[in-house]
Amino acid sequence: MTTDELTDRGAGSALTEAKPILRVEDLKMYFPVKSSGLMRRTIGHVQAVDGVSFQVNAGASLGLVGESGCGKSTTGRLITRLYKPTGGSIDFDGRDIAKLSENDLHPLRRDVQMIFQDPYTSLNPRHTVGSIIGAPLAIHKVVPKNKILSRVQELLEVVGLNPEHYNRYPHEFSGGQRQRIGIARALTLQPKLLVADEPVSALDVSIQAQVINLLQDLQKEFGIAFLFIAHDLAVVRHFCPEIAVMYLGKIVEIADRDTLYQRPHHPYTQALLSAVPDVKQAKVGGRRERIRLEGDVPSPINPPSGCRFRTRCPIAQDICARVEPPLLQVGPTHKVACHFPGEMGKHPEKPITPRLLGVDDSGSADLAAGPATELPTGPGYSDTWFDLKNNTMGKA
Amino acid sequence: MLAYVIRRIFIGVIMLLVMSLVTFVLFFASPVDPAQFACGKNCSPELREQARKSLGYPPRNQGVWESNIKGPANMWADFTKGIVAGRDFPADKEMREAAPQNVVHCSAPCLGYSQYSVKTVNTMVSAAFPITFSIALAAVILWVLFGVLIGVLAAVTKGSFIDRGIVGLSLFAYAFPAFFIGTFLLRYVAIKWGLVSVPSYTPIASGGPAKWAFNLMLPAITLALLYMASYVRMTRAFVLESLTEDYVRTARAKGVSGRVVLFKHALRAALTPLVTMAGLDFASVLGGAIITESIFNFNGLGKLAVSANNNYDLPVMIGIVLMAGAFVILANIIVDILYAFIDPRVRVG
Amino acid sequence: MSTATSSFLSVRDLKVHFPTADGIVKATDGLSFDLEKGKTLGIVGESGSGKSVSSSAILGLHRGSSAQISGEILLDGVDLLQVSDEEMRRRRGLDVSMIFQDPLSAMHPYYTVGNQLMEAYRVHNNVSKKAARVRAIEMLERVGIPQPDRRVDDYPHQFSGGMRQRAMIAMGLINNPGLLIADEPTTALDVTVQAQILDLLQDLQREFDSAIIIITHDLGVVAEMADDVLVMYAGKAVEYGPTKDILVRPEMPYTWGLLSSVPDVAADTSSKLVPIPGNPPSLLNPPTGCAFHPRCPHVAKVPGDLCRTVQPDLVTGRQGLGHLKRCHLADPDTVYANEVLPEFDPVLADELADELTAADSNEKGLQ
Known part of the structure; x- marks a missing residue:
């Protein structure tokens, strides 16, 4: 066993031991597209999120990365139930919240909170900071009215603001301070899960680090689980031990951070990582070698058949257009949705999936290949996985 | 586009029906x-x-x-x-x-029959409508033309005494009720000083376009002044706003001259909301410029509505309410279609 | 860096001040730099550091506003601050052009992309619409827009974000200007698209031999694109020199702060980010002495009250002529290698420490 595998194991046990607080299975969100005709028929759907499964353990953090339009923000809004999902389940703390009505969601709102991207528009300019932070306390009647102020001041202190400033208005604060107010508001009800949607991307670089450190301290102190959504790969890597990469509404790769950043197996993850400009390049000069992706992300109304990344994929073959690759577990804490998974430059020449799917190497149905194997599709990791070296399902 | 228009008209008809029922x-x-x-x-x-x-x-x-x-x-x-x-x-x-x-x-x-006047409502309305339409048309041309021009002038001289003067005057004009301006024009400009003859409506068919326009001058100015004041202020605000847009900066960075930047880039964008306003305001004036018509004794829809109201002449009132409503609804549809021509982003597939 | 006379662009002591009711906002306060043809300068800083204001001044975009501008902006030997408004207008887009952060708002929503490119061309060239259209299509093709002869009639909203930025670049380069200013050209774009745009800019620079100023807050972009870096803080340059020197051995605590507060895709995840404490300063009442001193963790290492009272000059650093810094710290290299770097990148710290000792013993050996 190589040292790499050993570290895999180590990271894996940390990821699998704790109890999941959030289990999302086959989550789907289709937004209808209406025709412009007389009757406004629904003529299609924007498949913003299409069959996403993952889990977040209590006190852990999962990062969701991807480019604009990949469905990461929609996923966040589904978890907080700002949208009602088209399909799938969201199991939060032992309860499926995907189909709950607005009224039944009321208690859930205490446990799941959200931090938004824009600290300028997400705070009501006509309310004092004290009333913004205190509002959830009053709505959920968690503390008596006369205790609200002291709790608000406590929270302001926790996020590093002057507790005496509860009477000020949002515009009197800088961007970083406003994001702290947003965080304090989210913390008010001591949530079990925080969905942070691009929490630092609107802030200046020097302020970003302040906010990230604050979030990390809070997580340690209060044991809050995080779903951390961001497009900045470095920030996500810094914050989250486990990361899922999304493309056009699907998770293409999910793994612990060391595996994902050092040995990504999906060509999209590889392209994404190689595209990030690197400060260390200054030493060498010039541009880094990178995988160049051509063109733009296709429309989510009419996604490509088979693998959604195939239209821009440097290693795509016939099978990719015919069959959608399953999100296959290839390591203790590593799943990848690709017919040719492998480290950069070491992708297999033949697809590894045909035997599992009951097709031949070009993706046509093949009786000789035998019936499709039942593949585990749920969230989380199992202790058997597909061994890429032997091309068989293996066990730890 | 056609389907969209048809749907809008369909909704408009239903709204008219409800409106008449409520009346x-x-x-x-x-x-x-x-x-x-x-x-x-x-x-x-x-x-x-x-x-x-x-x-x-x-x-x-x-x-x-x-x-x-x-x-x-x-x-x-x-x-x-x-x-x-x-x-x-x-x-x-x-x-x-x-x-x-x-x-x-x-x-x-x-539209019904007026027992009071022993005429069908259609006859009465079709006699009054051209008068109101003439006043409204002349007024809308005046207020849009001068409102936009003066508004642009105020915007480009922002902060100077020209700008302050324009803003102050427009506030002043806005504060005066129409009956004051109308009465002033009639009493002083026409009667006392005799600068123009006392206007009385002359159809184009009987007096030619020049006489028609000349007689419309005072009522149209009365009506236009009121609207012009708000158009000056709106134009000023919209142009100032669009002058801060990124694309205006881009145009300047390209080396486009100041005049072209102002008229081709900034004003074009600022006009969009003004077109909407002008369309709707024009439609609402078509329903009858009650005060202006009364002062100058033009027998338009406004005066007709007042007398119908005084006489409890239900059929006439209904007829005018419906027509006014139809104008507003129609104007809304036309404005929305115009929008698609002005702003390519609105053109739906 | 070369002397002012031979440079293609030479900015000397540029000041852009905005009088307001509360006092004078010194957005840019004494900025100097040089740029050769075919080279790229990266200007780095936070919002309000004066980086965008300075570049707008090069284009003369503050003309007609209340801004008070002084200093010299020599482009190819001509002082752009001295030419008439009309002369400056003729130079905009022809000698120097600019591309902006958000290509959606930077293009007029009511005119087609082609129309806007043609306008940029016809302002400076007396040609027919037809010829301008041919040129516009040619430029769109050059920046990699597929089917340019059809897309030329599209409106900006019909383009994707990356294509819009390509079209903006096409518009900026349509008159083949000697200087291109790119103000946060990729901030609004996704990483893979950002990579495409940066590739394109470099290709075009090689082809047209233009000078590029790239304004960004992303040190990674600077590292891969720029030959020289200018770090700005509170309207002033605080560190300026060749990219490699500045990013590998920075000597000014603000630059350290920028480097240490940004996580790296390859850095050790157990290390904490080291943020710069506090908030960017007010330009209305900048701090006395060194503008960075209220946020600087190394003030105590400078004897006396120097940081609070005396503004440091922009002087040559320890690495030789090209590297300028504005800081009172006597021995920045050691502080960086021993205190700053280990906190956010221990591996690099070790390397740098080795280098320093090697250099040290070399010096001793020579003696």
Whole structure:
């Protein structure tokens, strides 16, 4: 066993031991597209999120990365139930919240909170900071009215603001301070899960680090689980031990951070990582070698058949257009949705999936290949996985 | 696009129907008996009932259901039918059979018959409409043209005394009620100083376009001043806003001259909301410029509405309310279509 | 860096001040730099550091506003601050052009992309619409827009974000200007698209031999694109020199702060980010002495009250002529290698420490 595998194991046990607080299975969100005709028929759907499964353990953090339009923000809004999902389940703390009505969601709102991207528009300019932070306390009647102020001041202190400033208005604060107010508001009800949607991307670089450190301290102190959504790969890597990469509404790769950043197996993850400009390049000069992706992300109304990344994929073959690759577990804490998974430059020449799917190497149905194997599709990791070296399902 | 227009018109028609129904119900909720008015000065209870029957008004004092709901609703149904198919007056069938020589046919779209004026509403409205339309047209041209020009001037001289003067004056004009400006123009400019003759409406057909326009001048100015004040301020605000847009900076960075930046890039974007406003304001003026028409004694829709109201002449009131409503709805549709021409982002597939 | 006379662009002591009711906002306060043809200068700083204001001044975009501008902006030997408004207008887009952060708002929503490119061309070239259209299509093709002869009639909203930025670049380069200013050209774009745009800019620079100023807050972009870096803080340059020197051995605590507060895709995840404490300063009442001193963790290492009272000059650093810094710290290299770097990148710290000792013993050996 190589040292790499050993570290895999180590990271894996940390990821699998704790109890999941959030289990999302086959989550789907289709937004209808209406025709412009007389009757406004629904003529299609924007498949913003299409069959996403993952889990977040209590006190852990999962990062969701991807480019604009990949469905990461929609996923966040589904978890907080700002949208009602088209399909799938969201199991939060032992309860499926995907189909709950607005009224039944009321208690859930205490446990799941959200931090938004824009600290300028997400705070009501006509309310004092004290009333913004205190509002959830009053709505959920968690503390008596006369205790609200002291709790608000406590929270302001926790996020590093002057507790005496509860009477000020949002515009009197800088961007970083406003994001702290947003965080304090989210913390008010001591949530079990925080969905942070691009929490630092609107802030200046020097302020970003302040906010990230604050979030990390809070997580340690209060044991809050995080779903951390961001497009900045470095920030996500810094914050989250486990990361899922999304493309056009699907998770293409999910793994612990060391595996994902050092040995990504999906060509999209590889392209994404190689595209990030690197400060260390200054030493060498010039541009880094990178995988160049051509063109733009296709429309989510009419996604490509088979693998959604195939239209821009440097290693795509016939099978990719015919069959959608399953999100296959290839390591203790590593799943990848690709017919040719492998480290950069070491992708297999033949697809590894045909035997599992009951097709031949070009993706046509093949009786000789035998019936499709039942593949585990749920969230989380199992202790058997597909061994890429032997091309068989293996066990730890 | 066509489907969109049809859908909008369909919704507009439904809105008009609801509007007319509400007008009917409101009218009969009042304690005054409209039949009394229709019957005239020397009225006896018999004559009044005859008037009621002839107009198709619901019976009085038969309980809320009969007098205030069912009656008006039936009347509304007859009215709606008349718009589509035309109808004959008197409304009561027996009365028509008793005196066929007195039957008046009102062809579709029939807006009703005014017992008070002994005319169909259509005749009255079609006499008044060209007058109102002329005033409104002249006024809208004046206020948009000068409002936008002065507004642009204020925007480009922002902060200078020209700008402050324009803003102050427009506030001043805005604060004056129309009857003051109208009365001033009529009393002083026309009568006392004799700078122009006292205007009286002359159709193009009888006096030619020059005379038509000349007579419209004072009423149009009265009406335009009021709107112009707000257009100056809106134009100023919109142009100032669009001058800070990124694409205006891009145009300057390309080396485009200041005049082109202002008119081609900034004003073009600022005009979009102004077109909407102008369309809707024009439509609402078409429903009758009551004060202006009254001051200059132009017998337009506004004056007609006032007299109909004073006389409790329901058919005329309904007719005007519906027309005014139709103008606003139509203007809305036209503005939305115009929008698609102005702003390519609105063009839906 | 070369002397002012031979440079293609030479900015000397540029000041852009905005009078306001509360006092004068010194957005740019004494900025100097040089740029050769075919080279790229990266200007780095936070919002309000004066980086965008300075570049707008090069284009003369503050003309007609209340801004008070002084200093010299020599482009190819001509002082752009001295030419008439009309002359400056003729130079905009022809000698120097600019592309902006958000290509959606930077293009007019009511005109087609082609129309806007043609306008940029016809302002400076007396040609027919037809010829301008041919040129516009040619430029769109050059920046990699597929089917340019059809897309030329599209409106900006019909383009994707990356294509819009390509079209903006096409518009900026349509007159083949000697200087291109790119103000946060990729901030609004996704990483893979950002990579495409940066590739394109470099290709075009090689082809047209233009000078590029790239304004960004992303040190990674600077590292891969720029030959020289200018770090700005509170309207002033605080560190300026060749990219490699500045990013590998920075000597000014603000630059350290920028480097240490940004996580790296390859850095050790157990290390904490080291943020710069506090908030960017007010330009109305900048701090006395060194503008960075209220946020600087190394003030105590400077004897006396120097940081609070005396503004440090922009002087040559320890690495030789090209590297300028504005800081009182006597021995920045050691502080960086021993205190700053280990906190956010221990591996690099070790390397740098080795280098320093090697250099040290070399010096001793020579003696």
